[in-house]
Amino acid sequence: MRNITRWVSILLIFTIPWEDSISVSSLGSLARAMGLVAAGLWMVTILLEGRFRKPHAFHALVLIFFLWNFASVFWSPDVDTTVQRIKTYSQIFLLLLIFWEFFETPEHLMAGLQAYVLGAYVLVASTLYNYASGTVAVAYEGRYSATGVNAVDLALILMIGLPLAMQLFFVAGKGAKGLFWKLLNLAFIPLAVFAIILTGSRTSLIAIVPFGIFLVTTSKITLNRKMQIFAILLVAALILLPFVPTSVTSRLSTLGSSIEAGDLGGRVALWLESIKLLAAHPFFGIGSGALDMAIGSAAHNTFVSVATETGTFGFLFFFLMLVIVFHEAANLPNGNAGLWLAVFFTWVIGVLSLSWEFRKLTWVVLNLIVIEGSIVRDRRLAALAEKRVAANQPPVIAFVE
Numbered sequence: 001m002r003n004i005t006r007w008v009s010i011l012l013i014f015t016i017p018w019e020d021s022i023s024v025s026s027l028g029s030l031a032r033a034m035g036l037v038a039a040g041l042w043m044v045t046i047l048l049e050g051r052f053r054k055p056h057a058f059h060a061l062v063l064i065f066f067l068w069n070f071a072s073v074f075w076s077p078d079v080d081t082t083v084q085r086i087k088t089y090s091q092i093f094l095l096l097l098i099f100w101e102f103f104e105t106p107e108h109l110m111a112g113l114q115a116y117v118l119g120a121y122v123l124v125a126s127t128l129y130n131y132a133s134g135t136v137a138v139a140y141e142g143r144y145s146a147t148g149v150n151a152v153d154l155a156l157i158l159m160i161g162l163p164l165a166m167q168l169f170f171v172a173g174k175g176a177k178g179l180f181w182k183l184l185n186l187a188f189i190p191l192a193v194f195a196i197i198l199t200g201s202r203t204s205l206i207a208i209v210p211f212g213i214f215l216v217t218t219s220k221i222t223l224n225r226k227m228q229i230f231a232i233l234l235v236a237a238l239i240l241l242p243f244v245p246t247s248v249t250s251r252l253s254t255l256g257s258s259i260e261a262g263d264l265g266g267r268v269a270l271w272l273e274s275i276k277l278l279a280a281h282p283f284f285g286i287g288s289g290a291l292d293m294a295i296g297s298a299a300h301n302t303f304v305s306v307a308t309e310t311g312t313f314g315f316l317f318f319f320l321m322l323v324i325v326f327h328e329a330a331n332l333p334n335g336n337a338g339l340w341l342a343v344f345f346t347w348v349i350g351v352l353s354l355s356w357e358f359r360k361l362t363w364v365v366l367n368l369i370v371i372e373g374s375i376v377r378d379r380r381l382a383a384l385a386e387k388r389v390a391a392n393q394p395p396v397i398a399f400v401e
Helices: 002-015 030-049 057-074 079-102 106-133 151-171 175-199 209-217 223-243 246-252 255-261 267-280 291-295 302-330 336-353 360-392
Strands: none
Touching (some): 002 030, 002 079, 002 106, 057 079, 057 302, 057 360, 106 151, 106 175, 106 360, 151 175, 151 209, 151 336, 151 360, 267 291, 267 302, 291 302, 302 336, 302 360
16 A cells, blocks of 8 residues: 555656646646545555654644644635635645655655656646747747746746756666666756746746756766766757747846846836835734735745745744755755755745745655655664664574584
């Protein structure tokens, strides 16, 4: 039962990147339907085995943060939206516990990461199809995206997949099977970058920097191999870039002027409005999910949204969670720190222009970093215990009859 539930969880990760593309009747997104199946199997597994993995300190802070959001229903001016946010956070917390329970080894985690990249491939294929068919996401700007997915959301989803795909390329096995996964993950990088460019997301020009740093500084491969990879990516870029529409390149070229003007596509004005509300409700915030109604739009900044909706107390819980996640990522050995720091900072930069505090992907990514840290720590403790046992082991006496 545990293995079945684990594979369902992996399949769930596959659906999360493209959850907005397909709806399942009254259940909502396909990812939500898969989540319900995984939750049911998780409960059955726990009851049959009679054990439950002790949560991490990260999960305790997530629970406190979510409960604080739940409490805001008592002072929220938009109770219906706050109740909906409560339902969303309840489902997300359950997902975190499921992944925490069933991703117990590096092999389990790598399978989850591969599922994410395959799910991101679905978005790449949808974006390229829409581009080939002339189906634009934003007509007046000539931008492209996957069906049902916001262009800026798509860019960040794919950018998070870039370091994951590169890591999977590094660790792929040998033989025909290993070569297949190597080529699949390597091909994802230029195709995803092309799809990201098609979105016209100016934030992506900054958020892709952590991936570049990871690629240059990783200790997973030698300098010669790095040069080969850069050469492959350069050739791919030279082939694909001529196909980028001028409408997209023109928009991307306005990044500098947008920053200089202090506008950022109208986001700065939304941030200022949100900060004014925070100043009026500094400790408790205005209520979870209530910001959209208050300013007539999302804040387009996760940190501003969390602070305004949950106040100083809620933002403190959120910030402490990020500190734990950063600490886990930074203390990983063998080059894995570079991978997860690249993922973490890609997310940080990306959500500066997106309200992703209630998106599954935010919490799944943070949870996976904590899972990686826990796996490494458990292995270290097991190795240390073996050394202590070996050091204190009495000599073996052979009896000959």
